[in-house]
Amino acid sequence: MEPITLQELVQAVGGTLLGDCRESSVKITGAESDNRVVKTGDVFFAFVGEKADGHRFVKAALEAGAAGAVVSRDPGEYVPGRFYVLVPDTILALGDLARWYRGKFHVPVVGITGSVGKTTTKDMIAAVLSEKYETLKTAGNYNNNIGLPKTLFGLSHKTQMAVIEMGMNHLGEIDYLVQIAKPQAVTITNIGDAHIGNLGSKENIFRAKCEIFEGLEPGGLAVLNGDDPYLIRLKADEDKAAKYALTYVGEGESCEWRATDIDESGQESMSFTAVTPLGTFPVTVPALGHHMIYPALTAAAIGAHYGLTKEEIRSGIAHYIPTKMRMETLHLSDGVILYNDTYNANPQSMKAALRTLAHTDAKRRIAVLGDMGELGESEEALHREVGKYAAECAPDALVTVGKAAEFLADEAAAGGMKEVHCCADKEEAKRVIRQLAGPQTAWLVKASRFMAFEELAHCVQENADRQQ
DSSP states (O other): OOOEEHHHHHHHHTOEEESSOOOTTOEEOEEESOTTSOOTTEEEEOOBOSSOBGGGGHHHHHHTTOSEEEESSOOSSOOTTOEEEEOSOHHHHHHHHHHHHHTTOOOOEEEEEOSSOHHHHHHHHHHHHTTTSOEEEOOTTOOSTTHHHHHHTTOOTTOOEEEEEOOOSSTTHHHHHHHHHOOSEEEEOOOOSTTHHHHSSHHHHHHHHGGGGGGSOTTOEEEEETTOTTGGGGGGOHHHHHHSEEEEEESSTTOSEEEEEEEOOOSSOEEEEEEETTEEEEEEESSOOGGGHHHHHHHHHHHHHTTOOHHHHHHHHHTOOOOTTSSEEEEOGGGOEEEEEOSOOOHHHHHHHHHHHHTSOOSEEEEEEEOOOSOGGGHHHHHHHHHHHHHHHOOSEEEEESTTHHHHHHHHHHTTOSOEEEESSHHHHHHHHHHHOOSSEEEEEEOOGGGOTHHHHHHHHHHHHHTO
16 A cells, blocks of 8 residues: 555544544555554554454554554553544445545556456456556455455555456445446456355346446446356346447357367367457467356457557466466376365356366366355255266266265266265365375365365375375
């Protein structure tokens, strides 16, 4: 964060100063809500959550160097020389500060949402734009009402572009985030089943994702998945078509940015021919999976919108580096390949990962899959759907962990899979992994975040190391 004054902070959050520190010389250089990582010059936001109350840590944050704190109740006693700003809600105050701070910079912002592939698309767009511009991007998946403001505090006078990811669990959340980020270009990756347990239907998920238009400037670019049955409906939305520049990417003939001649035979990359307004040219993506055409084409369309040549676009895509635990490909000893896709899971990303495993050149292919969360009443049906798809992809063995994953295992077995291990817990799964371990094996390890499947990915790695 570039330095701001105490007066600017108070004005931005609509707060009231407490205590005796009213120094006009105070400079704030960061915003933090974790007292363990607070730095000198930060303002500490005391969040009140279900499990912890940040007001308990205000004094520790100030003693660690924070210039002051934003609080939602009067602490009663004050650390000398430190400021306190009282607001009704500290989380909303963080968003208010980010909205004000973002307004200080005339930097184009690209906003990203969707059910699957947000982080991959964010990283791909940033890789392309970085070929020409100093680009800020969301760190990891800092994509909620706390992470997005913290990302925007990274803006500086050197920043030329910003690529901001926006996640949601409920209606209204994207609308809130987009009013803070104020993008000039947006993309919706797809409409899937993620969070259907909270939103009730894919129609509601579609509505929630389309909230991103609420903050898009008139005439702004919207890059959409032209192969998605929900997003393609926006072509018939006369209001949006008149107000925004809608551009579609995918395989369909009607897509302005289209992938043909898709080649998934590589061990470390996939390639395709891009048919675009810039002409037709080959693209190589340093990642695996048919689904990688969408982030690559989206990045290409946004790059072209901001003046990049096709050579710069191709170079940017070639420099893409995936975020860890998101279809992270590890080549281990004795020809063992590990697809560590343990950060999260939903039905669409599960299928994409299984398809990638099926296209892998290996002596054996083994899928280690766990529960997918936030599916609500659709939980059993969607796990069975993935199990049926797993049987179609025909890995040599399937290992599952979790109550919901039992439905996946049942359906895979019913579909003809001969080796299915339905484990009670991760310890049992580790024993099965050790039994199945061998050379020339491709492993896919994937589940929702709460399953912490990185433990099983590490188990695969450890066994490969022992085989050396």
